[in-house]
Amino acid sequence: MTQQIQRKLSESKTARWSVLALVAFTMLCGYFITDMMAPLQDLLQTPVGGGGLGWSGDDYGKFTSAYGWFNVFFLMLIFGGMILDKMGVRFTGLMATCIMIVGVFIKWFGISHNFDGATVTILGTEWGYTLLVASLGYAIFGVGVEIAGITVSKIIVKWFKGKEMALAMGLEMACARIGTGLAIGVTPLLCKAFNNSISMPILIGLILLCIGLLSFIVFVVMDKRRDEELENTEEEAEEPFRFSDIFSIISMKGFWYVALLCVLFYSAVFPFLKYAPSLMINKFGIDPEWSGVIPALLPFGNILLTPFFGNLYDRKGKGATIMIVGAIMLVFIHFMFSIPALNNWVIALGLILLLGIAFSLVPSAMWPSVPKIIPENKLGTAYALIFWVQNWGLMGVPYLIGKVLDKYCITGYVNEKPTYDYTIPMMIFTCFGILALMIALLLKREDRIKGYGLELPNIKKPEEEAKIIAEEMIAEP
Numbered sequence: 001m002t003q004q005i006q007r008k009l010s011e012s013k014t015a016r017w018s019v020l021a022l023v024a025f026t027m028l029c030g031y032f033i034t035d036m037m038a039p040l041q042d043l044l045q046t047p048v049g050g051g052g053l054g055w056s057g058d059d060y061g062k063f064t065s066a067y068g069w070f071n072v073f074f075l076m077l078i079f080g081g082m083i084l085d086k087m088g089v090r091f092t093g094l095m096a097t098c099i100m101i102v103g104v105f106i107k108w109f110g111i112s113h114n115f116d117g118a119t120v121t122i123l124g125t126e127w128g129y130t131l132l133v134a135s136l137g138y139a140i141f142g143v144g145v146e147i148a149g150i151t152v153s154k155i156i157v158k159w160f161k162g163k164e165m166a167l168a169m170g171l172e173m174a175c176a177r178i179g180t181g182l183a184i185g186v187t188p189l190l191c192k193a194f195n196n197s198i199s200m201p202i203l204i205g206l207i208l209l210c211i212g213l214l215s216f217i218v219f220v221v222m223d224k225r226r227d228e229e230l231e232n233t234e235e236e237a238e239e240p241f242r243f244s245d246i247f248s249i250i251s252m253k254g255f256w257y258v259a260l261l262c263v264l265f266y267s268a269v270f271p272f273l274k275y276a277p278s279l280m281i282n283k284f285g286i287d288p289e290w291s292g293v294i295p296a297l298l299p300f301g302n303i304l305l306t307p308f309f310g311n312l313y314d315r316k317g318k319g320a321t322i323m324i325v326g327a328i329m330l331v332f333i334h335f336m337f338s339i340p341a342l343n344n345w346v347i348a349l350g351l352i353l354l355l356g357i358a359f360s361l362v363p364s365a366m367w368p369s370v371p372k373i374i375p376e377n378k379l380g381t382a383y384a385l386i387f388w389v390q391n392w393g394l395m396g397v398p399y400l401i402g403k404v405l406d407k408y409c410i411t412g413y414v415n416e417k418p419t420y421d422y423t424i425p426m427m428i429f430t431c432f433g434i435l436a437l438m439i440a441l442l443l444k445r446e447d448r449i450k451g452y453g454l455e456l457p458n459i460k461k462p463e464e465e466a467k468i469i470a471e472e473m474i475a476e477p
């Protein structure tokens with residue numbers, strides 16, 4: 001049996017790290033497109049005559065919240081998780097990447113046409129066709145990128161379980177953050193290079209995503225080979241997914257603590273990033289063209305730190321404590337951002353760097369903790385349910401901030417564009433941080449009660465591994 005295990009492709013270091021690089025690149029492309037409109041908020045709000053689209057803050061909020069529409073209301077993420085557990089990572093990953101491509105194409109089509117300024121009223125709200133079509137495209141894309149996210153988490157568990165799992169998840173997130181960093185930092189420059197075109201960067205994103213699809217196809221070939229090798233070994237045999245699994249997952253307190261921590265923590269980071277360039281312009285007086293540079297340092301900081309903390313968790317444990325420290329930092333950072341007198345760009349720089357640390361701590365410990373709470377055959381569904389809860393925040397919070405900005409925060413107009421005071425939005429983000437901290441403390445308590453092992457290292461010592469193999473051999477006649 002030991003010989004059989006050694007022959008497995010998953011035992012080859014080169015193979016598993018190559019797999020990680022392939023799927024992480026696909027996610028990089030996805031994250032690039034997810035966040036690329038953030039630094040263009042100012043241009044999107046510029047009147048049509050001035051080269052923009054004439055959107056309001058509310059319009060920008062609506063567009064940004066479209067990301068979660070189908071995931072939340074049509075339960076697409078939950079179906080995605082079920083498809084993942086039934087059909088496997090290869091089919092689901094390919095499906096998700098194709099959905100992303102279709103979504104970006106529709107978004108590009110919407111942004112690059114003005115539909116003669118026509119509008120339509122939906123549920124009492126007026127939508128310009130450009131806004132509506134672009135938002136629909138973004139909503140479809142949101143389904144694809146979220147399903148791709150849970151698929152990649154399951155791929156990492158499949159290839160790295162009992163090995164460098166948290167490090168691998170950290171590295172995958174680091175690649176995703178490169179996508180976010182490029183989106184925030186480079187998109188305004190691309191836009192400028194193409195004569196202030198908003199649609200050109202989207203088209204470039206679309207081409208990048210097609211390369212991401214090719215990368216995923218190479219993974220599919222490797223994964224198929226690995227499964228063929230394993231065909232006659234009993235090691236991977238697992239119970240199939242059953243519909244009742246959903247109920248067993250949602251009846252676990254530990255699951256809810258992770259899901260709530262996820263929605264609260266991420267609601268204070270990703271939606272914040274969508275408004276961060278505008279915060280830099282309005283509070284710290286930074287030139288719009290460079291408004292993405294300081295926020296872009298956040299994801300770039302994550303690139304080194306997320307794998308670092310992931311590796312720490314793998315070797316030393318302390319997962320629940322790491323999440324608590326990250327949540328405390330988040331509260332401090334957003335509270336400092338909300339103080340009007342602190343408006344020097346150096347403070348913005350320092351706080352964003354600190355946020356980079358907080359936003360490395362929590363994800364690097366939270367995602368690898370899920371397999372300690374949920375059995376592997378239910379993991380796809382569990383990640384999907386967590387992402388579903390999280391999507392309420394990713395959808396609702398940008399919408400809320402857009403509304404709050406237009407209703408309570410306008411301080412004047414420059415060139416027909418509103419200027420904003422960001423105190424209230426930053427207080428809202430601080431409240432999410434406080435709630436996240438409370439949930440992180442409850443999760444640590446639950447871990448002590450249930451013994452999930454969140455404070456224990458992920459990497460099993462060779463003696464432990466040998467014990468598991470010996471137990472398997474005894475169990476086998």
Ligand SMILES: NCCCC[C@H](N)C(=O)NCC(=O)O
Pocket residue numbers: 031034035146149173176266270363387390
């Ligand atoms: N701006 C990208 C949003 C991705 C959300 C996704 N559900 C997620 O949480 N992924 C893990 C991560 O830390 O990026």
